[in-house]
Amino acid sequence: MEAPDGPEETIARDFNSHEWGMGHRIGNAAEGFLVISLPSSPAGKWALHVNQARTTTNLEVPTSAFGIAQFALDVQGARIECSAQLPEGPVRPAVLLPVLQQLSNAMSDLAVQSAGRVGAQLSCREGCGACCRQAVPITPVEARALAEWIDALPEERRTVLRERFRRAASRLEESGLAQAVRQLQQGKGTATAHEAGLQYFALGIPCPFLEDERCTLHEIRPLRCREYLVVSPAENCAHPQTKEVVSIRPPVMLSRILGRWDTNGAAQPVELILLTMLDEWIAGHPAGNDLPQRTAPEMLQEFLRGFAQDASAAPADPRVEQSSDFLPERSDA
Numbered sequence: 001m002e003a004p005d006g007p008e009e010t011i012a013r014d015f016n017s018h019e020w021g022m023g024h025r026i027g028n029a030a031e032g033f034l035v036i037s038l039p040s041s042p043a044g045k046w047a048l049h050v051n052q053a054r055t056t057t058n059l060e061v062p063t064s065a066f067g068i069a070q071f072a073l074d075v076q077g078a079r080i081e082c083s084a085q086l087p088e089g090p091v092r093p094a095v096l097l098p099v100l101q102q103l104s105n106a107m108s109d110l111a112v113q114s115a116g117r118v119g120a121q122l123s124c125r126e127g128c129g130a131c132c133r134q135a136v137p138i139t140p141v142e143a144r145a146l147a148e149w150i151d152a153l154p155e156e157r158r159t160v161l162r163e164r165f166r167r168a169a170s171r172l173e174e175s176g177l178a179q180a181v182r183q184l185q186q187g188k189g190t191a192t193a194h195e196a197g198l199q200y201f202a203l204g205i206p207c208p209f210l211e212d213e214r215c216t217l218h219e220i221r222p223l224r225c226r227e228y229l230v231v232s233p234a235e236n237c238a239h240p241q242t243k244e245v246v247s248i249r250p251p252v253m254l255s256r257i258l259g260r261w262d263t264n265g266a267a268q269p270v271e272l273i274l275l276t277m278l279d280e281w282i283a284g285h286p287a288g289n290d291l292p293q294r295t296a297p298e299m300l301q302e303f304l305r306g307f308a309q310d311a312s313a314a315p316a317d318p319r320v321e322q323s324s325d326f327l328p329e330r331s332d333a
Contacts, residue, residue, distance in 0.1 A: 069099075069300055075251050075311050076114065080106050086296035093258075093265040093299050094145040097220075100254055100303070104226045107250035111229055115248045120231040129213035130237035131228055135181075135200040136207065137272035138222045139259040140281075144290065147282050149220065164208035168276040171205055181274050201240055205276060222275065223255035257306040263290045265299045 073080040084099045112122050124131075138146065150161055172178035177199055183189030184196055191199075209217040215225075230237060232246040259270045263285065273281045 069297060071300075071304060073304070073307065073311070075107075076110060078110055078113075084300075086300065088295070090292035090294060091296050091299075092144075092263065092290055092292050093141045093261055094148075094263075095296055096299060096303065097141065097145055099300070100223065100258060101220065101226070104223050104250070104254045107252055107254065108226055108229055111248050111250045115229075115231055120248065123230050123232060123234040124228075125234060127213050128234050128237065129206070129210050129215075130234075131225075131230070132207040132210040132213075132215065133201055133204055134240075135197045136222060136275040137224055137255070137259075138275050138278075139255060139261070140263050140271055140273065140285070141258055141261055141265075142222050143273050143278055143281055144263045144285075144287065146220075146222075147278060148287070161208055162279075165276065165279050168205050168208060169279060171203060172200075172274075172276065175199075175203055177203065178277065178280075181277065185272070198241060207275065223258060227253055227255060252307055252310045254307070257303060257310065260306070261299075264292070265294050 068083055069086050070081075070083045072082070080103070082099070082103065087095060115122070150158060153161070169178070172181070177196065180189055180191050180196055180199070184191060184193060207215070209215055209221075215221060227250050229248045229250070230245060231248055232244055236244045255272075256270065259272050260267060262268045262271075
């Protein structure tokens, strides 16, 4: 695929060549051109272009009914051109999750390509579920969406998952790690996130959605799961205490940006929730308290401004680091 002349041409071609739905594709690797497409009807337009090199933003706001959001992002020499159908009126931020999930996939693809240029290859494979026993943080927006997704499942499946969550929570309480995690989230206690992550892994608690070493939530898995990319031998992941697990980070960690929102889309200090403590968080945050306050375009604009800030500070190559847990330090989030 040749690099297009501009966003309008790219989006028009994508609308004509894709079925309704969402997906992303990569163009010629040498050109570093990446496209995410969420086809929709051309009822309106809102565009945000971020130029990383100059850290400038050009914004086009609609004057008529809003329908399609279109924006382009330049990150580490690659252009990501996106379009998404967004509803009118105030909405909850969860409506943006499909867009953010696709954008997160794109960030991971860029990191894998950059790592490949220095000889590092992604070792993550289907059927390797060691990382699914790590402490996975999710954002409040994801927590609410995930809880509602579980509630909508058939009763038999819902019962199975809730029992897995119950067993996981019970194990965390018995070990004392649940309290340590609460203190960590509050900026208290003596344990670091790294230490808590190792303790969590040692408990061997599988993700409630893990079955036969495969993720049953893969299509809508949390952003942090999408961002965890290992380039060391896959077998090392089962022994994180050896500190031989080497991961790469996407140029922008979308989970950190989304973690700055509450379930209404209002700004707040970064909040990350341990996936296996989802029921506890839901009990303290009734869905009835969620009141849509902002429109999808307003929230997308704010999110992309945060994206631009993080992208401007991203290193030229993916950060290669020793990693033994998902859970980030609060100050690093």
